[in-house]
Amino acid sequence: MPSEPEHDEILGRAYDQRLVRRLWAATRSQRGLILASAVLFPFIAGVELVQPYLIKIAIDNHILKADWPGLSRIALLFLLTLAALYGLRAVQSYVTHVTGQRVMHDLRRMLFEHLQGLDARFFDRNAVGRLMTRVLYDVEAVSEMFSSGLVAILGDVVTLAGVIVIMLGMNWRLALVTFSVVPVLFAVAAYFRISARDAYRVVRTRLARLNAFLQESLQGMVVTQAFAREAQEFGKFQELNADHRRALFRSTIYDASLYASVEAIGSAAVALLLWYGGGQIWRGMLTFGGLVAFIEYTNRFFLPIRDLGAKYAVMQAAMASSERIFGLLDVEPAIRNPGAGRMPRRPDGAPPRAAVEFRDVWFAYADEDWVLRDCSFTVASGERVALVGATGAGKTTIARLLNRFYDVAKGQVLVEGVDVREWDLKALRRHVGLVQQDTVLFTGTIEANLRLGLDGEAARADIERAAEMANARRFIEALPRGWAQEISERGANLSQGQRQLLAIARALVYNPAVLVLDEATSSVDPESEALIQEAMGRLMAGRTSLVVAHRLSTIQGADRILVVHRGRIREDGRHGALLQRGGLYARLYELQFGARSA
Numbered sequence: 001m002p003s004e005p006e007h008d009e010i011l012g013r014a015y016d017q018r019l020v021r022r023l024w025a026a027t028r029s030q031r032g033l034i035l036a037s038a039v040l041f042p043f044i045a046g047v048e049l050v051q052p053y054l055i056k057i058a059i060d061n062h063i064l065k066a067d068w069p070g071l072s073r074i075a076l077l078f079l080l081t082l083a084a085l086y087g088l089r090a091v092q093s094y095v096t097h098v099t100g101q102r103v104m105h106d107l108r109r110m111l112f113e114h115l116q117g118l119d120a121r122f123f124d125r126n127a128v129g130r131l132m133t134r135v136l137y138d139v140e141a142v143s144e145m146f147s148s149g150l151v152a153i154l155g156d157v158v159t160l161a162g163v164i165v166i167m168l169g170m171n172w173r174l175a176l177v178t179f180s181v182v183p184v185l186f187a188v189a190a191y192f193r194i195s196a197r198d199a200y201r202v203v204r205t206r207l208a209r210l211n212a213f214l215q216e217s218l219q220g221m222v223v224t225q226a227f228a229r230e231a232q233e234f235g236k237f238q239e240l241n242a243d244h245r246r247a248l249f250r251s252t253i254y255d256a257s258l259y260a261s262v263e264a265i266g267s268a269a270v271a272l273l274l275w276y277g278g279g280q281i282w283r284g285m286l287t288f289g290g291l292v293a294f295i296e297y298t299n300r301f302f303l304p305i306r307d308l309g310a311k312y313a314v315m316q317a318a319m320a321s322s323e324r325i326f327g328l329l330d331v332e333p334a335i336r337n338p339g340a341g342r343m344p345r346r347p348d349g350a351p352p353r354a355a356v357e358f359r360d361v362w363f364a365y366a367d368e369d370w371v372l373r374d375c376s377f378t379v380a381s382g383e384r385v386a387l388v389g390a391t392g393a394g395k396t397t398i399a400r401l402l403n404r405f406y407d408v409a410k411g412q413v414l415v416e417g418v419d420v421r422e423w424d425l426k427a428l429r430r431h432v433g434l435v436q437q438d439t440v441l442f443t444g445t446i447e448a449n450l451r452l453g454l455d456g457e458a459a460r461a462d463i464e465r466a467a468e469m470a471n472a473r474r475f476i477e478a479l480p481r482g483w484a485q486e487i488s489e490r491g492a493n494l495s496q497g498q499r500q501l502l503a504i505a506r507a508l509v510y511n512p513a514v515l516v517l518d519e520a521t522s523s524v525d526p527e528s529e530a531l532i533q534e535a536m537g538r539l540m541a542g543r544t545s546l547v548v549a550h551r552l553s554t555i556q557g558a559d560r561i562l563v564v565h566r567g568r569i570r571e572d573g574r575h576g577a578l579l580q581r582g583g584l585y586a587r588l589y590e591l592q593f594g595a596r597s598a
């Protein structure tokens, strides 16, 4: 996915009416908090604006007139405003951060819930890393808008407007002196802001590359070591790491320059004020306290302007991120439940001809690259059928269609005589138990992994029965902590055979009427193999089963064998009969299992 991170870093407008409206709707439950923080800002601005005025009064009316009691009163008042200001700031900071965190929590919940409803095809097309970025980084960028973006900008605007009005009211000539540096300020700020933004975009792109590299590299560490490629991998990592550092350094320079130049321009404005205001004092047009207050107001004028740039960046990032978040939330699941709790009902009430039927099924993962073409077969109730075929023939695909991970392009997949598209999804997936080719285990205890299928409602006895049937019980109970043994990520602390036994047990907890077993291709040791075979024989007995067979013993235990070739069922019959025919099956059998005599 080399081009994707770049695409993700396109920043656009800092304010988009449509997106803000959707965000407003999405954060409905936090509205009270958002409004509370919006209410706090004008108060803070008000207190900030009063302070310089108090200084002016202190100097002009009390210090210069040696009025000690009056000065004490003003000092006390000033202290009170300070206390009020810090109190208000603390509350505001608390409220905005809580808002941001709640928004983050809500959005993550919404995204995860939505992702859970999406289908296999969606996950085929979207890299895990990108989806993680949506749920982690993008959500954080949006929440930042709530903790230090939108509302804070409103506060800044109120402060700025207040400062301008007060300065003009106090002494418009002096006010114009301060404002004279504003165009320079805007020009400098705009220049550095744009450069900083571009630099930041590069930082993010490089970080995304570093991330992608790291993810792949850590996952494949053992392979890297096996091929003694550590030095090359380290070189690549170093390069990406250094790239990122350089970009970060450049972005820091712009940020620092921005701050420094705003400070410098602010100081220049103060110097101008001293020079011009000093002259006004001599001519009696300005009081000494007035000049000091003006300098204070000037500082309060520059601060929000300096921070506006940073807040603008926060808004831009939030807009870009919310665009992507909503883009993801807008993805419609391709597989929809036809109606909760809907169970298949055959109109005539007659028992179905077949437990499983593929009727002229055409299927492609992408466009018209047909993986299954006109594929038809049936499995009768209680029948044990083995599915064989060369690698890539479409066996796993058939298993997936039975669980409706994907929908067919043409034709029908029927379970108990009813199209899978009419089944309630949950009911279908309980009815057809699937053991997948590559076992996926989750971190957690053995028991939790087996309980997975039944929303925690399975009794311990069901789990033990399933493990017993799957021949997994003996090894589970031999583990140091037994059923409570923690499985590490990807089941790394279990052997391949143990993982398969667990997967089989997991499918059996449901006691499904139809069992679809996609045998793992990897070979296991003879003892595990024997255990698995024995377990499979037991669980297939009296149950409709479709087993994608890679093992000789599985094939021989089947009632019937279907041969898949290029997405079609090409041969169908018993082992002996098919061998006699000398067709595809005979050839496959010989290639895969050696001598024909077996």
Ligand SMILES: Nc1ncnc2c1ncn2[C@@H]1O[C@H](COP(=O)(O)OP(=O)(O)OP(=O)(O)O)[C@@H](O)[C@H]1O
Pocket (backbone or CB within 6 Å): 124, 365, 366, 371, 389, 390, 391, 392, 393, 394, 395, 396, 397, 398, 437, 521
């Ligand atoms: N998720 C997917 N997205 C796109 N193409 C896929 C996907 N899964 C499988 N394919 C393609 O579909 C074809 C059939 O794959 P399938 O996994 O069904 O083969 P198989 O018969 O199970 O093979 P094996 O014996 O190796 O398990 C292959 O050409 C494969 O490249």
Ligand SMILES: [Mg+2]
Pocket (backbone or CB within 6 Å): 395, 396, 397, 437, 518
């Ligand atoms: Mg397969």
